[in-house]
Amino acid sequence: MTTDRQARIRRIWDTICDIPQGSVASYGQIAEISGIPHGARQVGYALRHLSDTHEVPWHRVIQTSGRIAFDKGSAQFEEQSQRLLMENVAVISGRVDMQKFRWQPDLDELLWKPSSAWDEQ
DNA sequence: CCATTGACCGGCT
Protein backbone atom coordinates (compact mmCIF):
# COMPACT_ATOMS: atom_id res chain seq x y z
CA MET A 1 0.00 0.00 0.00
CA THR A 2 1.34 3.38 -0.96
CA THR A 3 0.56 6.39 1.13
CA ASP A 4 0.21 9.88 -0.26
CA ARG A 5 3.47 10.97 1.18
CA GLN A 6 5.36 8.09 -0.37
CA ALA A 7 3.89 8.94 -3.76
CA ARG A 8 4.81 12.56 -3.23
CA ILE A 9 8.36 11.74 -2.34
CA ARG A 10 8.65 9.47 -5.34
CA ARG A 11 7.43 12.24 -7.61
CA ILE A 12 10.10 14.48 -6.20
CA TRP A 13 12.78 11.89 -6.85
CA ASP A 14 11.50 11.35 -10.38
CA THR A 15 11.67 15.04 -11.11
CA ILE A 16 15.21 15.25 -9.79
CA CYS A 17 16.17 12.34 -12.03
CA ASP A 18 15.04 14.44 -14.98
CA ILE A 19 17.55 17.19 -14.31
CA PRO A 20 20.06 16.80 -17.13
CA GLN A 21 23.73 16.42 -16.44
CA GLY A 22 25.44 19.78 -16.38
CA SER A 23 22.37 21.62 -15.09
CA VAL A 24 21.02 22.42 -11.64
CA ALA A 25 17.56 23.17 -10.24
CA SER A 26 16.31 24.89 -7.10
CA TYR A 27 14.28 23.24 -4.37
CA GLY A 28 11.25 25.34 -5.21
CA GLN A 29 11.58 24.53 -8.89
CA ILE A 30 11.61 20.81 -8.21
CA ALA A 31 8.59 21.18 -5.95
CA GLU A 32 6.54 23.01 -8.58
CA ILE A 33 7.38 20.61 -11.36
CA SER A 34 6.43 17.79 -9.01
CA GLY A 35 3.06 19.43 -8.50
CA ILE A 36 3.73 20.65 -4.96
CA PRO A 37 3.42 24.45 -4.85
CA HIS A 38 5.42 26.03 -2.05
CA GLY A 39 6.86 22.62 -1.32
CA ALA A 40 10.52 23.50 -1.30
CA ARG A 41 10.89 22.20 2.22
CA GLN A 42 9.35 18.91 1.21
CA VAL A 43 12.02 18.54 -1.42
CA GLY A 44 14.59 18.96 1.31
CA TYR A 45 12.80 16.33 3.33
CA ALA A 46 12.72 13.90 0.42
CA LEU A 47 16.42 14.38 -0.20
CA ARG A 48 17.37 13.94 3.41
CA HIS A 49 15.62 10.59 3.43
CA LEU A 50 17.36 9.30 0.32
CA SER A 51 18.59 5.79 0.92
CA ASP A 52 20.14 4.99 -2.45
CA THR A 53 22.18 8.10 -3.12
CA HIS A 54 23.51 6.62 -6.32
CA GLU A 55 20.18 6.46 -8.13
CA VAL A 56 19.21 10.09 -7.72
CA PRO A 57 21.38 13.05 -8.83
CA TRP A 58 20.79 14.93 -5.57
CA HIS A 59 23.82 17.11 -6.15
CA ARG A 60 21.99 18.95 -8.93
CA VAL A 61 19.55 20.45 -6.41
CA ILE A 62 20.68 23.73 -4.85
CA GLN A 63 19.11 26.82 -3.36
CA THR A 64 17.42 29.32 -5.64
CA SER A 65 20.16 31.79 -4.77
CA GLY A 66 22.70 29.45 -6.31
CA ARG A 67 24.21 28.41 -3.02
CA ILE A 68 24.83 24.84 -1.96
CA ALA A 69 22.53 24.09 0.94
CA PHE A 70 25.08 22.35 3.15
CA ASP A 71 27.35 24.19 5.53
CA LYS A 72 30.52 25.24 3.82
CA GLY A 73 32.89 23.20 5.94
CA SER A 74 30.93 19.95 5.80
CA ALA A 75 31.88 16.77 3.98
CA GLN A 76 28.55 16.84 2.17
CA PHE A 77 29.29 20.29 0.86
CA GLU A 78 32.58 19.06 -0.52
CA GLU A 79 31.04 16.02 -2.14
CA GLN A 80 28.33 18.05 -3.81
CA SER A 81 30.88 20.53 -5.10
CA GLN A 82 33.01 17.74 -6.51
CA ARG A 83 30.07 16.08 -8.22
CA LEU A 84 29.04 19.34 -9.83
CA LEU A 85 32.55 20.14 -10.96
CA MET A 86 32.76 16.65 -12.46
CA GLU A 87 30.00 17.57 -14.87
CA ASN A 88 31.39 20.98 -15.67
CA VAL A 89 29.14 23.00 -13.41
CA ALA A 90 31.27 25.81 -12.04
CA VAL A 91 31.15 26.15 -8.26
CA ILE A 92 32.76 29.39 -7.16
CA SER A 93 32.87 30.24 -3.46
CA GLY A 94 30.20 27.65 -2.81
CA ARG A 95 27.80 28.98 -5.37
CA VAL A 96 26.63 28.31 -8.90
CA ASP A 97 25.69 30.89 -11.53
CA MET A 98 21.97 30.18 -11.88
CA GLN A 99 21.69 32.29 -15.01
CA LYS A 100 24.01 29.86 -16.72
CA PHE A 101 23.23 26.51 -15.18
CA ARG A 102 19.59 26.51 -14.12
CA TRP A 103 17.62 23.73 -15.76
CA GLN A 104 14.93 25.05 -18.08
CA PRO A 105 12.65 22.20 -19.16
CA ASP A 106 11.36 22.61 -22.70
CA LEU A 107 7.94 21.67 -24.03
CA ASP A 108 8.94 18.11 -24.87
CA GLU A 109 10.09 17.43 -21.34
CA LEU A 110 6.95 18.91 -19.85
CA LEU A 111 4.79 16.80 -22.12
CA TRP A 112 6.81 13.81 -21.12
CA LYS A 113 6.01 14.56 -17.48
CA PRO A 114 2.95 16.82 -17.21
CA SER A 115 3.13 19.37 -14.46
CA SER A 116 2.00 22.76 -13.29
CA ALA A 117 5.16 24.66 -14.00
CA TRP A 118 4.19 26.30 -17.28
CA ASP A 119 3.98 29.79 -16.00
CA GLU A 120 7.48 30.16 -14.68
CA GLN A 121 8.96 33.34 -16.04
C1' DC B 1 -3.67 19.26 19.81
C1' DC B 2 0.40 22.32 20.29
C1' DA B 3 5.37 23.33 19.52
C1' DT B 4 9.45 22.71 17.08
C1' DT B 5 12.12 21.63 13.13
C1' DG B 6 13.86 21.70 8.35
C1' DA B 7 19.51 20.03 2.46
C1' DC B 8 13.72 26.48 1.61
C1' DC B 9 12.19 31.30 -0.37
C1' DG B 10 11.85 36.28 -0.96
C1' DG B 11 11.77 40.74 0.56
C1' DC B 12 13.96 44.20 3.13
C1' DT B 13 17.88 46.65 5.88
Next chain:
DNA sequence: TAGCCGGCCAATG
Protein backbone atom coordinates in the same frame (compact mmCIF):
# COMPACT_ATOMS: atom_id res chain seq x y z
C1' DT C 1 27.51 40.39 0.81
C1' DA C 2 25.17 39.32 5.20
C1' DG C 3 21.67 38.98 8.36
C1' DC C 4 16.90 39.20 9.94
C1' DC C 5 12.16 38.01 9.40
C1' DG C 6 7.79 36.19 8.03
C1' DG C 7 5.83 32.82 5.15
C1' DC C 8 5.49 28.15 3.91
C1' DC C 9 3.95 23.23 5.19
C1' DA C 10 4.80 18.17 6.19
C1' DA C 11 6.99 15.55 9.70
C1' DT C 12 8.06 14.74 14.42
C1' DG C 13 7.70 14.52 19.53
